[in-house]
Amino acid sequence: MVSGSDNTEATMSVFEAADGPGEVLSKVKEYGSTGRSSLILDEGESAIGKLRLVGVYDDRQEGHFMLRIRVPGGRLNWRQAEVIGEAAEQFAIRPDWERSTPQQFLEITTRQDIQLHWIRLDHLPEIWARLEEVGVTSLQACGDTTRNITSCPVAGLDPHEVMDVSPLVQQMNRYVLEHPEYGAFLPRKFKIAITGCRDDCILARINDLAFVPARRDAEVGFNIYGGGGLSDYPRLASDLDLFVTPEEVVSALKASVQVYKDFGDYENKAVNRFRRVVEELGIEATRREVAERLPFAARSAGEELSQGSRHDHVGVHAQRQPGQSYVGLAVPVGRMRGQEMIEAARLAHTYGDGGVRLTQRQNLVITGVANERAEALVEEPLLQKFTPRPATFARSVVACTSSPFCKFGILPAKELGLRLSSSLDQAFAGNDLGSLKLHVSGCKASCAQVQIADVGLRATLTKDEDSLYEAVDVSMGGSLGDGRLAEWVALEVPVPKVQQGLHELLTVYQDQRADSETFGQYVRRLDQATLRSYFQEV
Numbered sequence: 001m002v003s004g005s006d007n008t009e010a011t012m013s014v015f016e017a018a019d020g021p022g023e024v025l026s027k028v029k030e031y032g033s034t035g036r037s038s039l040i041l042d043e044g045e046s047a048i049g050k051l052r053l054v055g056v057y058d059d060r061q062e063g064h065f066m067l068r069i070r071v072p073g074g075r076l077n078w079r080q081a082e083v084i085g086e087a088a089e090q091f092a093i094r095p096d097w098e099r100s101t102p103q104q105f106l107e108i109t110t111r112q113d114i115q116l117h118w119i120r121l122d123h124l125p126e127i128w129a130r131l132e133e134v135g136v137t138s139l140q141a142c143g144d145t146t147r148n149i150t151s152c153p154v155a156g157l158d159p160h161e162v163m164d165v166s167p168l169v170q171q172m173n174r175y176v177l178e179h180p181e182y183g184a185f186l187p188r189k190f191k192i193a194i195t196g197c198r199d200d201c202i203l204a205r206i207n208d209l210a211f212v213p214a215r216r217d218a219e220v221g222f223n224i225y226g227g228g229g230l231s232d233y234p235r236l237a238s239d240l241d242l243f244v245t246p247e248e249v250v251s252a253l254k255a256s257v258q259v260y261k262d263f264g265d266y267e268n269k270a271v272n273r274f275r276r277v278v279e280e281l282g283i284e285a286t287r288r289e290v291a292e293r294l295p296f297a298a299r300s301a302g303e304e305l306s307q308g309s310r311h312d313h314v315g316v317h318a319q320r321q322p323g324q325s326y327v328g329l330a331v332p333v334g335r336m337r338g339q340e341m342i343e344a345a346r347l348a349h350t351y352g353d354g355g356v357r358l359t360q361r362q363n364l365v366i367t368g369v370a371n372e373r374a375e376a377l378v379e380e381p382l383l384q385k386f387t388p389r390p391a392t393f394a395r396s397v398v399a400c401t402s403s404p405f406c407k408f409g410i411l412p413a414k415e416l417g418l419r420l421s422s423s424l425d426q427a428f429a430g431n432d433l434g435s436l437k438l439h440v441s442g443c444k445a446s447c448a449q450v451q452i453a454d455v456g457l458r459a460t461l462t463k464d465e466d467s468l469y470e471a472v473d474v475s476m477g478g479s480l481g482d483g484r485l486a487e488w489v490a491l492e493v494p495v496p497k498v499q500q501g502l503h504e505l506l507t508v509y510q511d512q513r514a515d516s517e518t519f520g521q522y523v524r525r526l527d528q529a530t531l532r533s534y535f536q537e538v
């Protein structure tokens, strides 16, 4: 569209308000491949906002973007993993003047996506062409869209699962991509998860919409939860008392998104996620509204088949396929070099059935490895760094993108997570600290899900007489399985004190824990004042 009376390209408006993901994708490709990407940048905020519809998010470094690649159910084949690794090596390149910032890496996210940084708009047509060739997209990975559909990372492999939801994940994903009226143009983002396994690795209750396995009479299907999420107004999703069969899942997805569109607030973006609709309508009315939009008679919830525990998939585990195992690699804070992903793809191809899966704990799984070859795989150099037999904190640490890339980041959360986890692992080497989750977020948006961790760290700024300095709010005792969000035990703690406090608390835990008491259970029986005392300056 040409705006105003001046008919030059400089005043051209690239995007129309009504442009959806498809139009934005075509235009970015067109401008990028004809050397005119700068026109998009010149248009400022409104154009940059549109880029989110195609998974492109403005990073702190001007002219450089984060590209979030959508990986439904976290499921890649080795060739897709290789292409993504190559893209990181070739395009995630910092400019010369940014020498101290990392480059050529990728991030595995808590919603089973992959993110690249340092991406330039004029490189996007080439990156997308390569991704499309192997059937991968970044469409609707950011912005006010139906985000990546997450699922159990070992769907189809887990010996105890109720059903393999992989085909359903693909079907749901296709539906929201092919129908932008359900996949975009929403009041805000909408996160969906589905699982057929008995664990809760999908973190059902922090999703806008979740399908968990259930049985009703003789039928196996899903119970539906709605209205969960974290950020700065956390809420656990409510049981909507609805049961659907696998064939009915897409209709239930459509009905729920429609309720969000009908009742959601398109104006006040700060507090307008689906959980606000559920909160304001009430659970019963939300159920009724969803039920009215279903093309079949709604049925009340069935008997739930999930046990609610959370498996991290790290280690060598037997698959349901006789004679095969999957091997879960701990990738601390989810960050790896492009070259390392290329090597993981090679290993998946050489040792396994070619499958590479991404987990909600920012780790990676190689699937379909013949049992007799699993130990040889474990001996490979890549698995010395991303080991299936990690120490406690290397296994447990999850961190958000944060600075130097995310504009909201107060401190580099991934670096802090890595530093803390390696120093605690060194300090407690040889001690069994059991299962423990350490999550680090760079600001209160809580992308690293601090509220559901045993120990959550959230960066903040605090003041002394002279200046502002970086500090950390500490939360403890989150446990999604028990329906408990963590409590903030100490605010604005200087970073060195966090490390010292955690070290002391873990030492006391080792002394005082009851037989099989986990760290999470231990901190939940301490009072707030006791916990706070570990993080106070004396």
Ligand code: HEM
Binding pocket: 057, 058, 066, 068, 109, 110, 111, 112, 113, 115, 147, 191, 206, 229, 230, 231, 232, 400, 401, 402, 406, 407, 408, 445, 446, 447, 448, 449
């Ligand atoms: C540049 C800014 C941001 C970046 C780079 C970022 C990055 C991420 C990433 C990587 C994830 C994990 C997985 C994914 O969705 O693919 C995530 C999840 C999340 N984000 Fe952000 N985010 C940003 C802004 C925000 C803001 C402004 C909010 C809220 C006010 C927010 C709230 C969340 C929450 C609550 C999650 C939790 C994970 C989940 O729901 O599964 N994010 N974000």
Ligand code: SF4
Binding pocket: 400, 401, 402, 403, 406, 407, 408, 409, 410, 413, 441, 442, 443, 444, 445, 446, 447, 448
């Ligand atoms: S938690 Fe804050 S700093 Fe971290 S990625 Fe999200 S918005 Fe950025």
